[in-house]
Amino acid sequence: MKLICTKENLRKGLFVVSRVVGVGNPLQVLNNILVKTDQGRIKLSSTNLEIGVNTWVGGKIEEEGSLTVPARLINEYINNLPTEKVTLTSKDTTLNVEADNYHTNIKGLSSEDFPLIPQVADEPFAKIDSQEFRDALSETTWAAAINETQPEISGIYMAFEADKLRIAATDRYRLAERTAQLLEPATSAKEVIIPSRTINELNKILGTGKGEVGIYFSESQVLFKFDETEIISRLIDGAYPDYRAIIPKEFKTQATVPREDLIHALKATALFAPDTNNIHLEVSEDGVIKVSASSAAAGENEALVKGKVSGIANNAIFNFRYLLDCLNNLTEANVVLKMISDASPAMLVPEKRDNYLYIVMPIKV
Amino acid sequence: MKLICTKENLRKGLFVVSRVVGVGNPLQVLNNILVKTDQGRIKLSSTNLEIGVNTWVGGKIEEEGSLTVPARLINEYINNLPTEKVTLTSKDTTLNVEADNYHTNIKGLSSEDFPLIPQVADEPFAKIDSQEFRDALSETTWAAAINETQPEISGIYMAFEADKLRIAATDRYRLAERTAQLLEPATSAKEVIIPSRTINELNKILGTGKGEVGIYFSESQVLFKFDETEIISRLIDGAYPDYRAIIPKEFKTQATVPREDLIHALKATALFAPDTNNIHLEVSEDGVIKVSASSAAAGENEALVKGKVSGIANNAIFNFRYLLDCLNNLTEANVVLKMISDASPAMLVPEKRDNYLYIVMPIKV
Numbered sequence: 001m002k003l004i005c006t007k008e009n010l011r012k013g014l015f016v017v018s019r020v021v022g023v024g025n026p027l028q029v030l031n032n033i034l035v036k037t038d039q040g041r042i043k044l045s046s047t048n049l050e051i052g053v054n055t056w057v058g059g060k061i062e063e064e065g066s067l068t069v070p071a072r073l074i075n076e077y078i079n080n081l082p083t084e085k086v087t088l089t090s091k092d093t094t095l096n097v098e099a100d101n102y103h104t105n106i107k108g109l110s111s112e113d114f115p116l117i118p119q120v121a122d123e124p125f126a127k128i129d130s131q132e133f134r135d136a137l138s139e140t141t142w143a144a145a146i147n148e149t150q151p152e153i154s155g156i157y158m159a160f161e162a163d164k165l166r167i168a169a170t171d172r173y174r175l176a177e178r179t180a181q182l183l184e185p186a187t188s189a190k191e192v193i194i195p196s197r198t199i200n201e202l203n204k205i206l207g208t209g210k211g212e213v214g215i216y217f218s219e220s221q222v223l224f225k226f227d228e229t230e231i232i233s234r235l236i237d238g239a240y241p242d243y244r245a246i247i248p249k250e251f252k253t254q255a256t257v258p259r260e261d262l263i264h265a266l267k268a269t270a271l272f273a274p275d276t277n278n279i280h281l282e283v284s285e286d287g288v289i290k291v292s293a294s295s296a297a298a299g300e301n302e303a304l305v306k307g308k309v310s311g312i313a314n315n316a317i318f319n320f321r322y323l324l325d326c327l328n329n330l331t332e333a334n335v336v337l338k339m340i341s342d343a344s345p346a347m348l349v350p351e352k353r354d355n356y357l358y359i360v361m362p363i364k365v
Numbered sequence: 366m367k368l369i370c371t372k373e374n375l376r377k378g379l380f381v382v383s384r385v386v387g388v389g390n391p392l393q394v395l396n397n398i399l400v401k402t403d404q405g406r407i408k409l410s411s412t413n414l415e416i417g418v419n420t421w422v423g424g425k426i427e428e429e430g431s432l433t434v435p436a437r438l439i440n441e442y443i444n445n446l447p448t449e450k451v452t453l454t455s456k457d458t459t460l461n462v463e464a465d466n467y468h469t470n471i472k473g474l475s476s477e478d479f480p481l482i483p484q485v486a487d488e489p490f491a492k493i494d495s496q497e498f499r500d501a502l503s504e505t506t507w508a509a510a511i512n513e514t515q516p517e518i519s520g521i522y523m524a525f526e527a528d529k530l531r532i533a534a535t536d537r538y539r540l541a542e543r544t545a546q547l548l549e550p551a552t553s554a555k556e557v558i559i560p561s562r563t564i565n566e567l568n569k570i571l572g573t574g575k576g577e578v579g580i581y582f583s584e585s586q587v588l589f590k591f592d593e594t595e596i597i598s599r600l601i602d603g604a605y606p607d608y609r610a611i612i613p614k615e616f617k618t619q620a621t622v623p624r625e626d627l628i629h630a631l632k633a634t635a636l637f638a639p640d641t642n643n644i645h646l647e648v649s650e651d652g653v654i655k656v657s658a659s660s661a662a663a664g665e666n667e668a669l670v671k672g673k674v675s676g677i678a679n680n681a682i683f684n685f686r687y688l689l690d691c692l693n694n695l696t697e698a699n700v701v702l703k704m705i706s707d708a709s710p711a712m713l714v715p716e717k718r719d720n721y722l723y724i725v726m727p728i729k730v
Contacts, residue, residue, distance in 0.1 A: 073663055077636055082629045094664065101669035102633055107662065264447045267465055271442055297472065299459065304466035365562055 001035070001065025001090040003042055005057060007081050007099070009040075013057040014075050016229050017046040020053050020201055029068055029113045035088065035095070036066035036111065045117060046071065051198050052117035053205075055229040056199060066111035069095050073106060100275040106224040107173075117232055120223035124214035126160055126186040130226060133213050134206050136167050136180035139329050139356055144196050145171035155193040155236040157243075160186040168243060172321050175243055175359040183212060193240055194222055198233035207227050222355040247359060248345055251338035253314035255283045256351055257307030261337045263327050265303035270320040273300040276362050283339065316342040316362035323348070326358040366400070366430025366455040372446050372464070375407075378422040381594050382411040385418055385566055386436040393480045394433055400453065400460070400478065401431035411436065416563050417482035418570075419704060420594040431476035434460050438471060455635050455695055485588035489579035491525055491551040495591060498578050499571050501532050501545035502564060504694050504721055510536035520558040520601040525551040533608060534561075539687050540608055540724040548577060558605055559587055563598035570594050570602050612724060613710055616703035618679035619630060620648045621716055622672030624700045628692050630656040630668035635667040635685040643646055643728050647680040647706065681707040681727035688713070691723040 017033055025031050025048075034045040042057040067090040074095075078086065083099040088095070095106045137156075144202045145153040150172075157168040163185045168177040202224050206213070214225040223232045269279045273293040282290040294300030316339060326348050327335065335352040350356040382398055390396050390413075399410040407422040432455040439460075442453065448464040455461070460471045470664075502521075512519040522533040528550045533542040569588050571578070579590040583682045590596045638658040647655040652674045659665030681704060691713050692700065699716040713723040 070663070073636055076664075077633060078634045080629060080636075082626070102666070103668075104633070104637070104664065104666040106664040155723075240391075253471075261447070264445060265467075267445045268442060268469070271438055271445075272469070298435070299469065299471040301442075301467070301469040306466075 001037060002063035003037060003059050003061050003089070004085060005042060005059030006341055007078060007086050009057045009059065009077050011085055013042070013044045013055045014071075014078055016055045016205060017053045018046045018071045019046075019204060021046045021050045021345045022048055023072055029109050029115070031070055031072070032068035032109055033071045033074060034066060034068045034114045034115070037061045037064045044338060045114070045116055047115050049115060050234055051201055052232040053201070054232075055230065056115065057228070063089075064236045065090050067093065067095055068111055068114050069106050069108040071075055077104065077106070083168065096316045104222060105159060113305045118218065118221050120216045120218045120221050120232060123187075123216070124225070125190070125217050126165065126178060126215045127183040127297050128165060128213050128215065129183060130206050130209060130211050132180050134203065136165070136178040136307055139178045140169045140176040141199050142169070142325055142329065143171065143174055143176035143358075144169040147171075148359050151236055152193055152238040152240050155195050156199050157240045158192050158194060160188075160190045162186070162189075168240070170241070170243055172241075173319075173361050174325075175247075176326065177243070177357050179355040183351065190217070192217070192241065193236035193238065194223060195233060195236055198222075198231065202231055205231055237272075240318050246345065247357070248338075248340060248347065251311070251340055251347065253283050253309065253311040253337075253339040255287075255289055255309045255337045256334055257289055257305050257337065257341075259327055259330060259332060261293075261305045262289070262335065263324065265289075265305050266320045266324055266327070267294050268303050269293045269301045270324075272298050273320065277319045277321055278365065279320045280317050283309055283313060283337070285309055285313050289337075314339040314341070315352050316346060317365055318346070318360060318362055326360070330356075366453070366675040367427050367428035368402060368424050369405060369450060369452045370424030372443060372448055374422045374424065375451055376443050378407070378409045378420050379436075379443055381420045381570060382409045382418045383436045384569060384652075385413045385416045386411045387413055388437060394474050394480070395425065396435055396437070397433035397474055397479070398436045399476055399479045402429045403424045409495045410479070411574065412480050412482055414480060415560065415596040415599055416566055417713065418566070418594065419482065419597075422593070424516055428454075430455050432458065432460055432473045433476055434471050435478050437493045442471070445632065448610060453699050456708040474546050483583065483585050483586050485581045485583045485597060488552075488581070489590070490555070490582050491530065491580045492548040493530060493545060493578050494548060495571050495574060495578050497545050499568065500603060501530070501543040502568055504543045505532050505534045506561060506564050506568075507534070507690055508536065508539055508541035509534040512536075516601055517558055517605055518602040520560050521564050522605045523557050523559060525553075525555045527551070527554075533605070535606065535608055537582070537606075538684075538726050539690075540612075542608075542692065542722050544720040555582070556605065557582070557587060558603065560598060560601055563587075563596065567596055569670060570596055594700040597662050597691060611710065612722070613703075616676070616705055616712065617705040618674065618676040618702075620650050620652075620672050620674045620701055620702045620704075621671050622654055622702065624692055624695060624698060627654070627656075627700065628689065630654075630670050631685045631689055631692070633668050634658045634666045635689075637663050638685065639663060642684045642686055643682050643730065644685045644703060645682050648674055648678060650674055650678050654702075679704040679706070681711060682730055683725060683727055685709070687725045691725070694715065695721075 036043045088099040148154045165180045165311040216223040289305040292302040332350040338347040401408045452463040513519045524531040532544045582586040654670040657667040697715040703712040
């Protein structure tokens with residue numbers, strides 16, 4: 001293998017594929033990046049056996065070939081290079097890197113030892129705008145269960161229905177659901193559960209870029225393609241809980257409040273609930289939302305937020321983190337809090353948008 | 366105690382004094398900040414028994430008094446407040462904080478339990494410009510020994526000689542020395558050793574501010590005063606090593622090289638010396654400085670830096686971190702490396718400035 005490319009292109013490509021690579025994996029080749037010539041371009045690949053990433057970088061191929069090299073080393077080396085161009089040449093399992101006054105030989109491993117990243121369908125199942133996708137993910141994915149003892153809810157639920165993609169995440173104490181617009185109707189209706197880790201990596205790949213994201217499926221795998229990069233992951237087996245059944249249809253109290261004001265009130269009050277995270281939220285008919293907490297060690301706090309209230313007075317105890325998770329990920333100036341009682345699920349939605357909802361269970365004390 | 370002040374002034378003051386405060390110190394009052402009325406202003410104090418910090422904040426005093434409150438809690442609370450003004454009122458050992466729609470009672474401890482921060486001389490021993498002081502500290506203090514088994518060299522040496530302040534730090538393998546200009550001659554000649562931690566805190570207090578720093582001494586304490594803040598610390602007992610005796614007077618090789626180029630070459634090469642940190646530096650008479658390293662696991666690297674060389678060819682092995690520490694803290698475009706042999710101390714100095722020197726011992730392999 002012999003190829004020439006700009007330092008900057010190579011740096012960007014290595015950065016994209018490096019994130020799924022482990023450090024100190026006992027199977028050495030899993031710490032490595034596969035560098036391969038591919039139809040006139042340079043293909044960089046990485047995998048942790050659950051997630052695989054491929055990206056393509058432009059360059060001049062002088063001799064076809066492939067080799068794997070330690071991800072961290074090649075990344076740091078290329079990052080630090082003060083030159084514009086780099087020449088990579090493989091000799092057996094060594095990668096020679098030449099760049100002006102820098103001459104190096106990096107010890108690698110044969111590409112034959114590198115795990116095969118599965119092939120997925122050639123034709124996209126669905127297409128979505130990258131910004132729409134990113135917004136939808138940022139409003140939902142953090143609500144998934146962290147504990148993987150319940151594998152279904154540790155993942156992100158995606159349901160394709162005509163030209164809509166419904167994304168949901170829950171840990172059984174709270175639920176976030178966002179409906180996103182597809183660029184054209186999906187090939188068929190389909191429900192899948194995708195590992196949270198995959199979505200986190202996808203989010204990084206989407207970055208702030210603009211364009212179209214292609215979504216591809218095989219029996220047990222999903223592939224997302226954006227720009228010159230694709231991420232391939234296994235799907236989670238199992239049935240996602242029928243969460244729609246628990247979403248209340250009607251509420252008794254509805255409070256519209258400035259989102260930032262509620263965030264400040266929750267943060268201030270949370271300092272006085274250091275052990276439990278429990279804060280008391282009281283909605284009064286005159287439009288004042290009182291957030292309060294007290295602890296024997298720290299003291300007590302009460303913060304008032306002014307909003308607009310319709311329906312009856314209501315109150316409940318919540319884990320402040322569950323409320324902040326949602327509030328911090330919305331962008332609207334106002335949010336609407338809907339309540340039934342201190343023992344029934346409450347709902348948070350942005351004002352003037354109906355493609356998103358967040359359900360949170362009160363704490364029973 | 367009752368006082369009114371702006372949130373912003375209080376926030377800044379709390380930030381300054383909070384840094385020396387511990388978290389979870391078993392002696393609860395050491396986790397607290399002392400809030401005290403003082404001649405029409407608000408005095409905030411903190412101490413970890415080794416270092417004490419006092420700062421003064423403007424405000425309206427309605428009733429004299431004092432109280433200590435948990436540093437972390439009051440900091441986070443005031444930080445988060447969305448209001449402009451704050452009213453603080455003490456009731457026994459509780460601090461009531463009122464700010465628009467925020468009402469809180471923070472549990473504190475009596476100010477009588479707060480350790481006395483020592484008083485130091487009223488008259489400054491010396492005065493120095495804050496920028497000059499900051500520059501001098503940034504070029505030296507990181508060279509001190511981390512291990513406190515040799516307490517003298519774990520501190521920073523300061524020698525006052527007429528209108529000069531000579532600052533030195535060493536860990537016996539390297540030495541940094543900078544001579545700074547005082548604003549007027551010091552009261553007398555004096556040598557002291559100041560704990561590194563104190564200098565780190567001082568650096569943060571100096572920040573990027575401009576002005577005069579007053580330096581005060583008592584028998585066993587030093588006080589630095591800048592703006593509305595003072596930091597008081599014990600001095601380290603003992604005699605600082607006579608480091609000037611080991612500074613070579615003459616060198617056989619002198620290489621002037623672009624500082625950034627040498628940094629890049631060292632960083633690239635360091636990746637190939639993961640276990641030892643040892644890199645080989647060869648100066649040739651034709652003006653090329655070769656930096657190289659190799660390891661069985663990673664491979665090998667050679668980076669060439671072009672400079673101007675006078676004297677004989679020379680080479681030695683160095684810990685790359687010791688060279689980078691110095692190079693990263695200088696600002697000049699060019700540095701001068703002076704060598705005698707592979708077993709004698711080498712010197713790094715900025716080009717065209719004679720108030721700074723750095724000595725580093727080569728590694729014997």
